[in-house]
Amino acid sequence: MSDSKKEILGEQGIYDAKTLGTPKMLILGLQHMFAMFGSTVLVPLITGLSVSATLLFAGLGTLLFHLITKKKVPAFLGSSFAFLAGYGTIAGLVVAKADGSPMTPQELLPYACFGVALAGLLYLVLALLFKVFGATRVMKFFPPIVTGPIIIAIGLNLSKSAIDSCSSNWLIALVAIVVIIVCNIWGKGMIKIIPILLGVIASYVVAAITGNVDFSHVAEAAWVGLPVKYSNTVFSIFTSGNANSGLLVTAAITIVPIAIATMMEHIGDVSAISSTVNRNFIKDPGLHRTLTGDGLATTIASLFGAPANTTYGENTGVLTLTKVFDPFVIRLAAYFAILMSFCPKFAAIIEAMPSATVGGISLVLYGMISAVGVRNIVETQVDFTKSRNVIIAALILVLSIGINFSTAGSISFSVGSATIALSGLAVGSLVGIILNAILPGKDYNFNEEAGSETGADLSGISEKEIKK
Numbered sequence: 006m007s008d009s010k011k012e013i014l015g016e017q018g019i020y021d022a023k024t025l026g027t028p029k030m031l032i033l034g035l036q037h038m039f040a041m042f043g044s045t046v047l048v049p050l051i052t053g054l055s056v057s058a059t060l061l062f063a064g065l066g067t068l069l070f071h072l073i074t075k076k077k078v079p080a081f082l083g084s085s086f087a088f089l090a091g092y093g094t095i096a097g098l099v100v101a102k103a104d105g106s107p108m109t110p111q112e113l114l115p116y117a118c119f120g121v122a123l124a125g126l127l128y129l130v131l132a133l134l135f136k137v138f139g140a141t142r143v144m145k146f147f148p149p150i151v152t153g154p155i156i157i158a159i160g161l162n163l164s165k166s167a168i169d170s171c172s173s174n175w176l177i178a179l180v181a182i183v184v185i186i187v188c189n190i191w192g193k194g195m196i197k198i199i200p201i202l203l204g205v206i207a208s209y210v211v212a213a214i215t216g217n218v219d220f221s222h223v224a225e226a227a228w229v230g231l232p233v234k235y236s237n238t239v240f241s242i243f244t245s246g247n248a249n250s251g252l253l254v255t256a257a258i259t260i261v262p263i264a265i266a267t268m269m270e271h272i273g274d275v276s277a278i279s280s281t282v283n284r285n286f287i288k289d290p291g292l293h294r295t296l297t298g299d300g301l302a303t304t305i306a307s308l309f310g311a312p313a314n315t316t317y318g319e320n321t322g323v324l325t326l327t328k329v330f331d332p333f334v335i336r337l338a339a340y341f342a343i344l345m346s347f348c349p350k351f352a353a354i355i356e357a358m359p360s361a362t363v364g365g366i367s368l369v370l371y372g373m374i375s376a377v378g379v380r381n382i383v384e385t386q387v388d389f390t391k392s393r394n395v396i397i398a399a400l401i402l403v404l405s406i407g408i409n410f411s412t413a414g415s416i417s418f419s420v421g422s423a424t425i426a427l428s429g430l431a432v433g434s435l436v437g438i439i440l441n442a443i444l445p446g447k448d449y450n451f452n453e454e455a456g457s458e459t460g461a462d463l464s465g466i467s468e469k470e471i472k473k
Contacts, residue, residue, distance in 0.1 A: 018283060022331035033329055034337025038345075040319045041083040041338070043202025046355050047370070048084035048312045050363050051166075052092040053114060055310055056352040057232030059084055062311035064343035066302030070316075071336055073298035074290045079324060079332040080278055081339070082302050085315035086374060087267045088124070090162045091260035092117045092312075094415075094428045098255070103247050115310065116252050119239045120260030122307035127264045128271075128300025136293040144272075144451030151437040152269045153381035154398045158405035158430055159266060160375030165410075167371050170364025174217060181208035181365030199319065201366060208362040217359050226353035232346040237310030255426045259415075262434035267315055269381075271299050274316040281321055282330045385449075393444040397437055405433030 022030045041063070049059045066082040074080075095117035096110040134143045171178035181204040188200035196203070212218050235241055242248045272287075275295050279286045286295065295316075302314040320338075324330055345351060382398075389395055408416060408429030415426035441447070 019329045020331055022329055022334050025329070030334060030337060033327060033334045034341060036327075037081060037320050037323055037335055037338035038341045039202065040199055040323045041081050041317050041342075043199055043205055044086070044317070044319060045083035045342075047201065047205070047363070047366055048086065048089065050355065050358060051089060051367060052117075052312065053096065053110060054092075054118075054312055055232065055234065055237055056355045057230075057346045057349065058234075058237065058306075058309060058311040059346075060342045060352075061232040061346035062302070062306035062309060063314065064339040064341075064346065066306055066314040067339035067342075068336060069302050069305070070295075070298035071332055071339075073301070074286075074294045076332055076336075077284075077290050078275070078278060078286050078295060079282060079320075079330055079335045080274070080295075080316045081320040081335050082299065082314040083317045083319075084312040085267055085303070086370060087156075087159055087270065087315070088121055088260065088263055088313045089371075090159050090430055091120060091124075091256075091263050091428075093163065093166060094259055094409075094430075095120065095252075095256050097414075098252070098426070100249065100252055113252075115237065115239050115242050116249070116256045117260065118307040118310055119242065119253055120256035121313045122239060122304045123257050124261045124264035124267075125300045125302075125304030125307060125313065127261055128268060128296045128303065131268055132293040132296035132300065135291070135296065140287070140292060141451050145447060145449060146438065146442060147265060147269055148387075148441060148447070148449035149381050149385035150387050150394045150397050150449070151401070151434075151441050152266055153378045153385075153387065154401035155262075155266045155405070155430070155434050155437065156378030156381055157375045158378075158402055158433060159263070160371045160373070160378065161406055162409045162430060163367070163371040163374070167364055167367040170360045171368055173364065174212070174359065174361035177208050177212045177215075177217060177359060177361035178365030178368070180211045181205065181362055182369055184208070185366070185369050197322075201370070204366055204369075205358070205362060208365055209358055212359045212362060217361070218357055220357055223350060223353040223357055226350040228350050229347055230349040232352075233309050239308045239310070259426070259428040259431050262431045265434055265438070267313070268296065271296060271316055274318060274321065277318065278316070278321050278324070281324050388448060391446055391448070393440075393446045397440050397444070400440065401433040401437040403433075404436055405429045408432055 019025070022033065025033075045059060045063050046056050048054070049056045063081075063083050067080075070080065070082050071078070092114065096113045098108075098113060100108045100113065102108055102112075131143065184207040185200045185204040188196050188203050192200065209218070242253070272292060275286050275292065299314060299316060306312065306314055320335065387394055389398075406429060408414070408427075411429075415428050416432060417426045
């Protein structure tokens with residue numbers, strides 16, 4: 006490489022990584038994989054989904070996204086945290102099987118995945134609306150006064166599970182919490198971007214040293230194996246011969262509304278990537294293409310028992326640090342993730358992580374999700390002197406959180422022989438959207454030229470931090 010190229014590396018944008026040579030491209034691809042890794046594998050650890058399937062469909066979903074977006078957008082698709090509330094709600098239901106015995110959380114997870122798969126299809130509906138009517142007209146139905154409180158409720162609804170996990174060993178949980186705070190506040194470069202991964206490693210090491218990790222399953226696990234088990238897929242529900250139709254409807258109604266928040270997050274992330282790379286991806290290839298890619302990746306991953314996907318702010322942060330904007334480097338990270346998914350022993354090491362470590366990470370993470378909702382409202386300057394905005398926010402929060410922590414835990418009703426349960430988040434989201442549509446005094450306009458004004462980024466790295 007010439008001296009002139011060495012001088013601009015890290016200082017000026019590089020849109021063709023081939024000029025750096027193959028070794029550097031591979032290293033940059035690995036860096037992107039590790040940037041997404043800590044957050045991506047945390048979702049299956051919390052929910053009980055497969056780590057191997059998660060890595061496989063993060064990689065495949067990223068490649069599909071790049072194909073649909075004409076290979077123009079340097080985005081990595083990792084596990085979405087926004088759907089954690091949906092997985093937890095469905096997995097925590099008390100549902101009897103045909104023989105009268107209760108279904109286990111593992112048996113309920115495919116039903117949750119069914120709901121998430123439908124949520125992914127909702128992206129396609131919004132993509133079509135963007136294509137037909139334009140972003141400005143569509144976004145008036147999803148203003149920050151609706152999405153902000155929904156995001157706040159997602160984080161708060163999950164808070165109990167984080168505390169329960171931490172309670173198994175507060176010392177191990179505190180190690181994770183402290184490391185995350187120190188790395189995120191005082192860290193520089195990559196240290197600041199991957200605090201969750203570093204918190205997991207530090208807490209895991211302390212747990213192992215103190216004898217709080219069971220490595221027996223790691224020793225038993227094979228080095229090579231298939232990442233997907235048929236029993237974990239949505240297809241297994243319909244081929245078992247005893248699919249619970251009421252539970253399918255409950256999962257759909259409970260989880261699909263969460264996509265409102267994640268779609269706004271998607272628009273915010275695409276805007277952040279656009280400003281980082283100095284290309285307007287909202288116009289070219291267009292939000293209709295990026296939403297389609299994200300939605301299809303989520304639906305396909307869910308059908309095979311993996312978590313929902315979302316564009317990752319962590320990887321946008323890596324773009325900012327390296328100034329290497331070639332989407333091919335992101336695709337290299339996807340190939341690495343796919344390769345790792347075929348190693349059950351690696352997945353066993355991840356799954357051996359103590360619940361206190363997961364609890365410590367979750368405690369910070371869930372709080373950050375709610376904080377993103379607050380920032381969503383503050384940065385978009387929602388006017389709370391208007392009664393309509395106060396009413397909308399109040400009803401979303403009270404319904405979402407109140408119903409979730411009520412004795413019943415949901416609003417249930419029967420349709421024929423099927424019993425349908427609406428979660429608090431589903432009720433709150435629907436009420437918020439309807440009230441915003443019918444109450445006078447709307448004051449929100451989405452500016453396609455300026456990019457996102459949603460303020461939503463559930464990945465934990467804000468657009469302002471990325472720009473810095």
